[in-house]
Amino acid sequence: MGVKAELGATYLPSEDIVVREIEGELIIVPIVSGIGDMEDELFTLNETGRAIWEKLDGRKTLGDIIGDLSSEYEASPGEIERDVIGLAEELLKRKMLVALRKD
């Protein structure tokens, strides 16, 4: 029943959120209801989460992003793929990310 992220798809941040960098920290602010769990919530991402977020520009596919990260980070491509898809699916579920198109 969960939202599936696909390697061949491209994604970009939803228009239902506002993202601001404050003192070096990325703050994600939902501007419509239903993004947080039951209550109003603000979000941030850890360092690798932010690295992924900044590559979600609507042009690169998840596969492209995984390839980029594999050259930047010390981890197996399989681990990076699993983690990138996991984060993308969480962001999709929370409506912070939207799919643009599939190749």
Place this chain on the structure above:
Amino acid sequence: MEKKSWKKPKLIVLFRGRPEEAVLQVCKG
């Protein structure tokens, strides 16, 4: 170029509460 260490990416709930509290929490000029 030296590769950085990979940590599982996480979405972190920074604040949970009413909007006016959240606004102040972002600050916390």
